[in-house]
Amino acid sequence: MTAPRAQPPAEHDTPQERPGRPAVPQQSAARQVSARTLTDAFADSLAANADGSAITADGASVSYRDLDTWARAIARLLRSHGIGRGDRVALRMPPGATALASMLGILWAGAAYVPLDIRNPPSRNRFILQDAGAAAFLGDPDGCRPGDVPVLGEERLHALRDTPAPHHPEPLTCAELGPHDTAYVIYTSGTTGKPKGVPIHHGAVTALLAGATQRFAFTTEDSWLLFHSIAFDVSVWEIWGAFATGGRLVVLPHWTARSPQGVLRVVEEERISVLSQTPTAFGTFAAAALAADAVLPALRYVVFAGEKLLPGTLRAWAGRYGLGHPALVNMYGITETTVHSTYHELTAADLAGADSVIGHPLPGFTHRVLTDAGDEAAPGEQGLLWLAGPQVSKGYLHRPDLNAERFRTLESPKDGLLRRYYCSGDLVSRRPDGVLVYHGREDLQVKLRGHRIELSDVEAAVRTHEQVADAVVWLRRFGPGDERLVCAYATTGEDVRIPARELREHVKRLLPSYMWPAVHQRLPELPRTINGKLDRDAVSRRFDEEREHRS
Structure with missing residues (x-):
């Protein structure tokens, strides 16, 4: 594709209307996230819901107060090893309370976490460690050879759970730590097979959460399921969606993840209200729910991500459970633009058609749909989706050529301001009402x-x-x-x-x-x-x- 023109003919900003959504439970009201950093967002939830359950894992719960104490103890341990603002800390543990406390502790220390999936081959993790320049390693290296850096095992970190809080704790975060500091680095696989490090700053995640609270009715009564690997960016939505709104995060037992019946049992027993799924995973979950004629009164939202959603696959589910409770929400997104970029609540019209509708960008995003010639696509015409806004990453680690290709700064004809856009590589079209329809990856187009x-x-x-x-x-x-x-x-x-x-x-x-x-x-x-x-x-x-x- 040729480079987009410096002044394309049209700018499309996010509409401000609010789609329909389930009513907010009476016990509490949704609170918009406006914090500077993720630690600020967590501190707000701590102040509002200190005794509420933050995590349920392995049959036990951890309150916001206890999680904060635990994470600060981990942060002090990291500080004692010289870890601070600007450092990156590798995290390799099975999903659980210790992994989540460690993640929060890394942030309290002012550093960024680099999650490693426990199923990765050691060679991949070795590459990530070297590329990220990790200053410490939390968990089990399992042959990764982290080099001359502190290695803090899971048992030692778990033991800090019972460490009493100091009477006069020292400030843990640097006064200058702010929204532009990196919160995490997630590695994705490109077409070359070489993993790319995507650093995401605090402000990008809090912008995602602030935009989402304008489209969803999240409350402190919600229970979110941590279904995905912490090395997959959808987990950022699951973890921080719960922690930033004072909700409860339920960790799916590792042995349950590949069993649709097991996932269904956890959703029922833990009264999960916010469930994130790839369309493929939801297909097996839905089949299990329909076969069992499961009753799911607590489930308020099913959020789709990670794959193209084919609406026809949802017709059997909608025939049994309807479309209002739970609401079915298709959210398109990319790691480079912080998990989710668009929102669309599915309707009966969507299910009757064949289009994968991804709706409008979340508040804060500006977008363009550009043709091969770099012109703005006409309604109904396919083009590449470009996104700009506070959720866009600052660029890949150590990949200047790829950064120059994917990230472009253009002057807006609307206000004359320069905006930095990310080229998604995804083909979309825009309906006359501005709704976006997803067609697929540019690299999945072939000529025959x-x-x-x-x-x-x-x-x-x-x-x-x-x-x-x-x-x-x-x-x-x-x-x-x-x-x-x-x-x-x-x-x-x-x-x-x-x-x-x-x-x-x-x-x-x-x-x-x-x-x-x-x-x-x-x-x-x-x-x-x-x-x-x-x-x-x-x-x-x-x-x-x-x-x-x-x-």
């Missing part, structure tokens, strides 16, 4: 025999077969000059078999001939990343292995 094809459109057509659980489509080279679309799919059950002819005929009824896959290959399962997203490279390898085995 002169036709431009969006692979996600082919995948969506295959998924409409009632016995297909999921599908991945890509362009495969069979020989010189011989490229064809192929499809790997998983079925709704281990014993389900779909005749190849039946699936081909199904796709032919939905798509033009140039979009038909040449091969449909059933796989027992479609490999996924540690964050629950489809691992396209692994799917392709499994596809080739299966073909070789059959030949």
